[in-house]
Amino acid sequence: MMRIVLLGAPGSGKGTQAQRLQAKFNVPQVSSGDLLRDAVSRKTSLGLKAKAAMEAGQLVSDAIVLGLIRERLSRVDAQNGFILDGFPRNSDQAATLSKLLIEIGQPLEAVLLMDVRTKTLVQRLAGRRICKHCGKVFSVAALPKDMTCPKNSKGHELYQRADDKEEVIAKRLDVYQSQTKPLIDHYNKLGLLKVIKGEGDLEAITARMEAALKPAKQKRKTNAKTAKKKTKSVRKVTVKKVVKGTRIKKKTIIKLKSVALKKPAVKKSSRKTLAKSGKALVKKSSKPKAKNVSRKTSVRKK
Numbered sequence: 001m002m003r004i005v006l007l008g009a010p011g012s013g014k015g016t017q018a019q020r021l022q023a024k025f026n027v028p029q030v031s032s033g034d035l036l037r038d039a040v041s042r043k044t045s046l047g048l049k050a051k052a053a054m055e056a057g058q059l060v061s062d063a064i065v066l067g068l069i070r071e072r073l074s075r076v077d078a079q080n081g082f083i084l085d086g087f088p089r090n091s092d093q094a095a096t097l098s099k100l101l102i103e104i105g106q107p108l109e110a111v112l113l114m115d116v117r118t119k120t121l122v123q124r125l126a127g128r129r130i131c132k133h134c135g136k137v138f139s140v141a142a143l144p145k146d147m148t149c150p151k152n153s154k155g156h157e158l159y160q161r162a163d164d165k166e167e168v169i170a171k172r173l174d175v176y177q178s179q180t181k182p183l184i185d186h187y188n189k190l191g192l193l194k195v196i197k198g199e200g201d202l203e204a205i206t207a208r209m210e211a212a213l214k215p216a217k218q219k220r221k222t223n224a225k226t227a228k229k230k231t232k233s234v235r236k237v238t239v240k241k242v243v244k245g246t247r248i249k250k251k252t253i254i255k256l257k258s259v260a261l262k263k264p265a266v267k268k269s270s271r272k273t274l275a276k277s278g279k280a281l282v283k284k285s286s287k288p289k290a291k292n293v294s295r296k297t298s299v300r301k302k
């Protein structure tokens with residue numbers, strides 16, 4: 001089960017990690033933007049409403065987006081979970097989303113926030129180039145100097161998106177910060193927020209996300225195991241103290257006495273069983289002896 005919301009600034013690698021989790025855990029990445037585009041193109045009733053709002057220059061209402069999410073999560077592929085991306089964007093939306101998810105019996109398990117320094121975000125966004133031909137996204141740092149799509153240099157020219165220009169990036173990040181901060185606080189108060197260090201090796205970031213998503217049950221079990229081990233080791237230590245003849249507190253003496261009383265009881269019972277088995281052995285061994293004796297006597301009699 002993986003029912004999560006992904007939060008992260010532009011350039012935080014949220015999309016890349018969502019795709020990795022989707023492939024690994026077989027749960028769909030549900031992006032509100034994709035849902036809207038899909039509904040509009042398929043001309044569903046919600047899609048038509050959304051289209052009308054957009055054409056009138058209005059924002060698509062939360063009710064429409066929530067309706068699309070409800071539809072999407074009722075599909076078979078979302079029964080093992082989902083990765084929500086792009087919604088909610090504010091705490092009001094978060095509250096209505098929570099209501100919906102509880103209603104359909106798929107409450108949120110966690111909210112993962114990709115934590116990436118602003119410096120790194122700017123570097124990543126400013127270095128982003130897109131192939132005009134195949135639409136693939138590249139990083140300047142990973143490209144050869146001639147700056148062409150490595151797949152096929154003919155017609156595969158790279159360009160920079162207008163909103164990836166450095167002066168625009170700063171504004172985008174500001175908008176994200178002011179928009180998302182209340183949302184982060186909201187989920188933090190609910191105890192759902194997990195902050196993931198989103199810099200470094202891709203695999204390592206995915207591993208951090210998985211670790212953050214480990215079920216609470218498993219953690220509790222392992223805690224109980226380690227607690228048992230601890231009490232055992234404590235007992236051993238107190239016994240050792242007695243052997244060495246060092247100072248013992250009253251409490252430890254009481255504990256040791258009860259242990260000492262139990263031990264002979266176990267020994268007694270083991271002695272009894274030993275004695276019983278011993279008797280049995282004696283009986284068995286005495287029988288053949290008697291037979292031997294009778295044979296001997298019978299021989300003697302003959």
Ligand SMILES: [Zn+2]
Pocket residue numbers: 131132133134135136149151152156
């Ligand atoms: Zn290309």
